[in-house]
Amino acid sequence: MGTEHVRWLAEPTLDRPVLIAGFTGWNDAGDAASTAMTTLVEAWGADVLAEIDPEAFTDFATVRPQVRLDDERKRSIVWPTVGVWSVSLPGADVILMLGPEPALRWRLFSEQVTGIAERFGATMALSLGALLADVPHSRPVPLIGTASDTTLIERFELQQSQYEGPTGIVGVLHDALQRAGLPTASLWAAVPGYASQVPSPKAALALVERACSMIGTPPPGSQLGSGAAEYDARVAALIGDDDDMVEYLERLEQLADENDATDDEDLTSAPPIDPDELMNEVEQFLRDQD
Numbered sequence: 679m680g681t682e683h684v685r686w687l688a689e690p691t692l693d694r695p696v697l698i699a700g701f702t703g704w705n706d707a708g709d710a711a712s713t714a715m716t717t718l719v720e721a722w723g724a725d726v727l728a729e730i731d732p733e734a735f736t737d738f739a740t741v742r743p744q745v746r747l748d749d750e751r752k753r754s755i756v757w758p759t760v761g762v763w764s765v766s767l768p769g770a771d772v773i774l775m776l777g778p779e780p781a782l783r784w785r786l787f788s789e790q791v792t793g794i795a796e797r798f799g800a801t802m803a804l805s806l807g808a809l810l811a812d813v814p815h816s817r818p819v820p821l822i823g824t825a826s827d828t829t830l831i832e833r834f835e836l837q838q839s840q841y842e843g844p845t846g847i848v849g850v851l852h853d854a855l856q857r858a859g860l861p862t863a864s865l866w867a868a869v870p871g872y873a874s875q876v877p878s879p880k881a882a883l884a885l886v887e888r889a890c891s892m893i894g895t896p897p898p899g900s901q902l903g904s905g906a907a908e909y910d911a912r913v914a915a916l917i918g919d920d921d922d923m924v925e926y927l928e929r930l931e932q933l934a935d936e937n938d939a940t941d942d943e944d945l946t947s948a949p950p951i952d953p954d955e956l957m958n959e960v961e962q963f964l965r966d967q968d
Contacts, residue, residue, distance in 0.1 A: 680789050680790070681793035681794060681797065683731045683733075683734055683735075683786070683790050684729075684731075684762075684790050684793065684794060685728060685729050687728055688725060688727050688728070688764070690725065690727065690764050690766075692764060692766070692798045692799070693766075693771050694800070694801045695770070695771040695772055695773045696771070696772050696800065697772075697773045697791075697794075697800045697802070697855075697860075698715070698772060698773070698774050698804045698805075698893075699715075699775040699791070699805050699851070700776050700806040701760075701777060701778065701779040701847060701848070702776075702777070703779035704779070704846060705809070705847075705848055706807070707809050707810045707867075707869040707881075708808055708869035708873070708876065708877055708878030708881050709808075709877040709878065709882070710808035710867050710877075710878045710881035710882045710885060711867075711882075711885065713878075713879060713882035713902075714883075714889070715775075716776065717882060717886055717898065717902060718772075718774055718886060718889075719774050719776065721900050722765045722767060722772075722898055724763035724764060725763060725764055726763055727762045727764040727773065729759040729760065729761050730759060730760040730762070730777070730787070730790050731759065732759050732777075732778075734782065734783055734786065735781065735783055735786070735787045736758055736781055736782065738758075740781060741758045741781070744758075758777065758778045760775060760776070760777025760780075761775070761776055761777055762794060763775075767895045769893065769894040769895040770893045770894055770895050773798060779847045780847055784847055784850045785850065785854070787847070787851075788854035788855075789854065791851055791854070792854050792858045792860075800860060801860075801861075802860065802861050802863070802893075803851075803861070804864070804889060804892060804893070805851070805852065805862070805865070806865050806885045806889060807864065807865070808868075808869050808881055808885070809866055809868060810868075810869055810874050811868035813868045813930060814927055814931045814934055815870045815873055815909070815927075816910060816927070817931060817934045817935075819867050819868065819880055819884035820868040821865060821867055821868070822865070822866045823835070823836040823837065823863060823892075824839040824863065825837075825838070825861070825862065825863040826838065826839070826852075826856060826862070827856075827863075829861065830861050830862075834863065834892050848864060865888055865889060865892075867881040867882075869881050872917065872927075873917075876909065877909075878909055879901075879902045879908075879909055880902075880905070880909045880910070882902055883902040883903065883906055886900070886902065
């Protein structure tokens with residue numbers, strides 16, 4: 679598979695790595711997916727591996743490059759590239775990918791990612807995303823995990839998606855990787871729709887913990903835990919003076935608690951929303967992006 683748009687910056691020796699990818703944009707509600715990816719890169723001390731040249735894939739009128747000044751006040755342009763890192767951890771080697779969702783040539787972009795995975799013999803690809811849903815901020819973050827590979831579904835208790843309709847780069851990338859013989863899975867965190875403009879370290883933490891559980895390595899220590907508590911307080915203050923929003927939140931909390939009460943599993947890990955309902959939220963979210 680071609681990697682002509684990949685700029686290689688290192689050549690590490692990796693043993694059957696897992697590829698974890700996240701993109702900024704519409705599938706990054708509350709900045710949860712990008713925050714999760716940034717946390718993994720920084721906390722694990724991942725090394726720069728490569729970057730994907732944005733020229734062929736980016737609409738620079740939408741995702742603009744940034745001007746930076748150095749200590750001598752000299753200007754430089756920082757282009758919105760997709761970065762790639764690698765790290766060897768207890769339990770797994772990992773390739774991490776983060777950047778803006780490409781606007782152009784998705785099939786060619788997916789070929790580049792597939793080429794990276796094949797070059798290092800990746801054994802699984804996992805994407806992280808976040809969507810807006812009718813969930814309360816004051817309860818555990820609902821997560822939905824999907825896959826098409828039967829082995830992954832059974833091993834990690836994922837769901838088989840029945841979705842049909844418009845998709846984003848995540849869907850196209852999964853299709854390309856699967857066609858190349860690489861099992862793929864996707865994790866989505868639900869972010870409260872009424873707090874769509876508030877970055878959610880709470881959702882990012884949920885993604886980090888679930889991803890680490892799947893790849894078999896301890897989650898890194900980070901500031902996301904304290905940030906999650908601050909997030910709850912910030913959102914509560916945001917809606918505290920709106921009686922209608924307070925009433926709406928109480929209804930969401932009641933529904934979440936009712937779902938918890940009927941779940942026989944460990945309440946510390948049980949999702950506060952029926953998985954089928956959340957799957958419907960994911961699928962409707964994708965349709966709304968058309």
